[in-house]
Amino acid sequence: MIEKLKESFFSIGPIALIVLLLSFTITPMGIVNNITFVFCAIFTIIGLALFLLGADVGIIPIGEKAGASLTSKKNLPLLLIGSFIIGFIITIAEPDVQVLANQVASVNPSVNPKLLLIMIAIGIGFFVSLGLLRIVFQYSIKLFYCVFYIIVFVLAFIAPKDFFAVAFDASGATTGPMTVPFILALGMGVAAVMSNTKNNKSDNFGLTGLASIGPILAVLLMSIFFIDSSSSAIITNTENVVPVINDEILTLTNSSEITKNSINIFSGIKDVLKQFPHTFIEVAKSLIPLIGLFIVFLIFLFKISKRQIIKIFIGLFYAFVGLILFFLGINGGFIPAGTIIGETLGALNYKLFLIILSIVLGAIVVCAEPAVWVLTKQVEEISGGTIRRKVLLAALSFGVSAVLGLAMVRVIYGFSVAYLLVPIFVIALGLTFFCPTMFTAIAFDSGGVASGPMTSSFILSFTLGVSTAMGGNPLTDAFGVIGLVASAPLIAIQILGLIYSKKSQKKGGE
Amino acid sequence: MKLIISIVPRHKGVIITEAAKAVGCKGATIVMGKGTAKNQVLEFLGLGTSDKDIVYMLEKNSDYNKLVDAIIDFTKSEKKGFGILFNIECNKLLKNGIFEIEEGELTMATHTLITVILNAGYAEDAMAQARKAGATGGTIINARGTGKEEDAKFFGITIVPEKEMLIILADKEKQENILQAIKELPCLQEVGSGITFCSDVNNFFMLGSQK
Numbered sequence: 194m195i196e197k198l199k200e201s202f203f204s205i206g207p208i209a210l211i212v213l214l215l216s217f218t219i220t221p222m223g224i225v226n227n228i229t230f231v232f233c234a235i236f237t238i239i240g241l242a243l244f245l246l247g248a249d250v251g252i253i254p255i256g257e258k259a260g261a262s263l264t265s266k267k268n269l270p271l272l273l274i275g276s277f278i279i280g281f282i283i284t285i286a287e288p289d290v291q292v293l294a295n296q297v298a299s300v301n302p303s304v305n306p307k308l309l310l311i312m313i314a315i316g317i318g319f320f321v322s323l324g325l326l327r328i329v330f331q332y333s334i335k336l337f338y339c340v341f342y343i344i345v346f347v348l349a350f351i352a353p354k355d356f357f358a359v360a361f362d363a364s365g366a367t368t369g370p371m372t373v374p375f376i377l378a379l380g381m382g383v384a385a386v387m388s389n390t391k392n393n394k395s396d397n398f399g400l401t402g403l404a405s406i407g408p409i410l411a412v413l414l415m416s417i418f419f420i421d422s423s424s425s426a427i428i429t430n431t432e433n434v435v436p437v438i439n440d441e442i443l444t445l446t447n448s449s450e451i452t453k454n455s456i457n458i459f460s461g462i463k464d465v466l467k468q469f470p471h472t473f474i475e476v477a478k479s480l481i482p483l484i485g486l487f488i489v490f491l492i493f494l495f496k497i498s499k500r501q502i503i504k505i506f507i508g509l510f511y512a513f514v515g516l517i518l519f520f521l522g523i524n525g526g527f528i529p530a531g532t533i534i535g536e537t538l539g540a541l542n543y544k545l546f547l548i549i550l551s552i553v554l555g556a557i558v559v560c561a562e563p564a565v566w567v568l569t570k571q572v573e574e575i576s577g578g579t580i581r582r583k584v585l586l587a588a589l590s591f592g593v594s595a596v597l598g599l600a601m602v603r604v605i606y607g608f609s610v611a612y613l614l615v616p617i618f619v620i621a622l623g624l625t626f627f628c629p630t631m632f633t634a635i636a637f638d639s640g641g642v643a644s645g646p647m648t649s650s651f652i653l654s655f656t657l658g659v660s661t662a663m664g665g666n667p668l669t670d671a672f673g674v675i676g677l678v679a680s681a682p683l684i685a686i687q688i689l690g691l692i693y694s695k696k697s698q699k700k701g702g703e
Numbered sequence: 704m705k706l707i708i709s710i711v712p713r714h715k716g717v718i719i720t721e722a723a724k725a726v727g728c729k730g731a732t733i734v735m736g737k738g739t740a741k742n743q744v745l746e747f748l749g750l751g752t753s754d755k756d757i758v759y760m761l762e763k764n765s766d767y768n769k770l771v772d773a774i775i776d777f778t779k780s781e782k783k784g785f786g787i788l789f790n791i792e793c794n795k796l797l798k799n800g801i802f803e804i805e806e807g808e809l810t811m812a813t814h815t816l817i818t819v820i821l822n823a824g825y826a827e828d829a830m831a832q833a834r835k836a837g838a839t840g841g842t843i844i845n846a847r848g849t850g851k852e853e854d855a856k857f858f859g860i861t862i863v864p865e866k867e868m869l870i871i872l873a874d875k876e877k878q879e880n881i882l883q884a885i886k887e888l889p890c891l892q893e894v895g896s897g898i899t900f901c902s903d904v905n906n907f908f909m910l911g912s913q914k
Contacts, residue, residue: 196753250749258824261865267857329858385823385847387860498828498890500747507749574735574845578756 201241204560208651209234211553212530220537222530229461233526236465240518241563243511244370248567251508252371253378254501255487260325260382262494269329273322276379279486280321280404283375285314286482288475289366289649290408309415313367316407321376324400328383334399334634335625341406342622346615348413356416358610361676363408365644368401370516371479373564373642376401377571395631397575401568402637405679465525469517472524476516484509519563520646527651535658547659548601555597555678556590558652562645565589572635584689585635592685593643593678597652600677604660610673614680621683624691632690639682644675652678704793704805705767708816709758709774710736710842711786711910716756722777723760726769731760736842736870739830746827755842757870761796764808771908778910785911789814789872789904812903815878816870817885820846821897823865825890833871836884841871864895872904 212230216222222230259279263272284290290313298306327337349357368376380400387396491502538547559565569582599613625633656674660666709719716733723731733756740751762770771788778785792807819829826843833841846866856862873881878901891897
């Protein structure tokens with residue numbers, strides 16, 4: 194537990210420090226906000242630590258066991274249908290997906306949010322079972338990525354322009370902190386029981402990467418088939434659009450305004466605590482299907498001892514409490530701080546400073562993502578320690594910081610996100626031909642992992658703040674940031690893979 | 704010839720290998736494991752488990768003391784109870800295509816290394832049993848069975864059982880009690896569900912600050 198607290202302190206600490214540093218220099222937030230922020234940062238740190246513990250003890254064992262026992266049944270239809278249902282159920286309950294569906298609907302009223310929600314869930318379910326099918330038949334994961342991303346870009350070309358950024362954000366948003374570790378573990382469970390395969394270690398990864406294509410395709414298909422071509426009305430309709438993936442951001446403006454006006458220093462904290470029931474329900478919503486699945490597995494699939502069952506439930510409880518604290522901290526502290534800093538700096542118009550700050554934030558924000566810690570730990574364990582966690586984290590930091598720098602340039606000069614995303618994906622897909630398979634799989638997994646709650650809240654509200662203050666169009670500017678962050682690891686981790694393979698070749702091709 | 708095994712916190716295995724290098728021991732293999740919790744309650748709550756590195760090294764009898772001294776020296780700056788070190792006698796080593804032969808030394812073993820290999824998920828059940836019989840701690844390593852000829856194939860791929868390997872270091876006199884306790888485990892009753900064996904261990908050391 195102390196280890197986990199340490200990890201989480203070193204991942205959240207730096208961001209908190211930068212925020213406070215800025216608050217005491219260029220962008221004063223006021224004493225009330227500062228106190229609230231420190232309080233929230235502590236919440237976030239404890240929450241992240243608890244969540245990581247819960248993921249270790251609760252979520253990952255369920256996923257692994259599900260994968261392993263579904264495969265051990267040696268029944269292909271069962272494996273495919275089972276994994277489809279798993280993917281579908283855990284997605285449909287994810288609160289972020291529901292919010293996203295509603296947002297897209299508010300952009301264009303001809304979209305039926307319920308239909309979109311089901312499409313996204315089907316998308317993820319389909320790709321999860323396709324990913325397992327791939328492992329069983331030992332098809333190349335690289336081929337799958339290339340084929341499906343080419344399909345994605347062809348569709349993106351046909352689809353209404355405004356949906357391009359939304360579609361890519363969708364993939365980042367839907368793979369939330371609950372689903373990612375679970376899908377990750379599912380793939381590992383399947384790979385764990387399969388012997389004499391060609392590329393056993395790399396089979397452990399790649400499933401999350403494939404799954405995150407699902408939502409992109411779902412949104413694009415939706416926009417092509419269910420929307421009138423007269424969708425140019427979209428942009429003018431910005432008022433009722435909350436251009437943010439996380440719905441809690443809705444409340445951010447309210448809560449930060451309240452804190453500005455109040456006299457009592459601790460009133461900010463009170464406001465944060467007021468969010469508790471709402472957060473509680475949101476987190477419960479994403480956890481309940483997981484518990485339901487676990488119970489079904491217990492009845493039909495798992496043969497485990499009582500103590501293991503109890504331990505998993507305790508783990509799920511940790512994850513539950515951890516996520517509540519984490520979201521309370523983020524929504525109450527990091528989102529308002531991001532907005533205030535973004536708006537103040539945007540108004541000051543220090544373009545260069547903004548870009549540099551984005552680069553710095555990018556380097557540290559990725560370490561604050563819960564799922565990143567889960568993934569890097571699994572990579573280290575499966576590679577037997579040859580791929581060190583720190584090296585992976587460094588590569589992710591580099592990638593995300595570079596991309597966030599570019600994202601800020603885009604916000605300042607306001608060009609389409611496609612000009613960034615298309616080249617990034619072209620390079621990323623090109624790299625797959627040279628990179629060791631395992632690294633390609635890890636890279637695409639990291640995509641969904643890097644764009645977690647910290648990015649879709651703090652970074653997004655920061656960019657939004659800048660965009661608003663600079664008189665840009667928050668709708669077009671804001672959508673796309675998450676997609677960009679998710680694309681960064683594709684290049685960064687694959688380059689890391691190239692470096693690794695060069696080095697091991699020198700040692701004599703181990 | 705001795706197989707020297709050291710169990711230390713995750714990422715600290717490097718300290719052991721550095722120490723070994725300093726006295727000329729050529730190679731070491733690091734395996735990743737998970738240390739079990741100190742007691743039942745902590746284990747149940749999922750607290751107190753910690754990631755470990757398990758370091759395996761082979762050394763001639765003559766150089767053994769030098770190596771152990773170096774390791775103890777290198778780890779002095781770490782906190783008390785940092786890790787453990789013990790050895791198992793070996794007699795034949797194939798290295799660079801040549802057999803090196805050296806008989807193990809006959810000593811009175813003070814400790815025993817109990818290894819339990821069982822289906823994944825049950826290692827902690829086994830540890831709970833062992834703890835009741837006086838074991839203090841164990842280390843779990845994820846593993847997988849090799850699969851037998853008769854194992855059913857699934858589209859050409861052999862499905863093998865997931866396994867866990869639990870290693871417990873205990874006083875020699877506790878060995879029988881612990882083995883009996885593990886024998887009681889329901890999860891070890893079926894055919895192919897797991898095995899347990901003991902090996903004599905010499906010269907057990909605690910690493911870390913010696914105060």
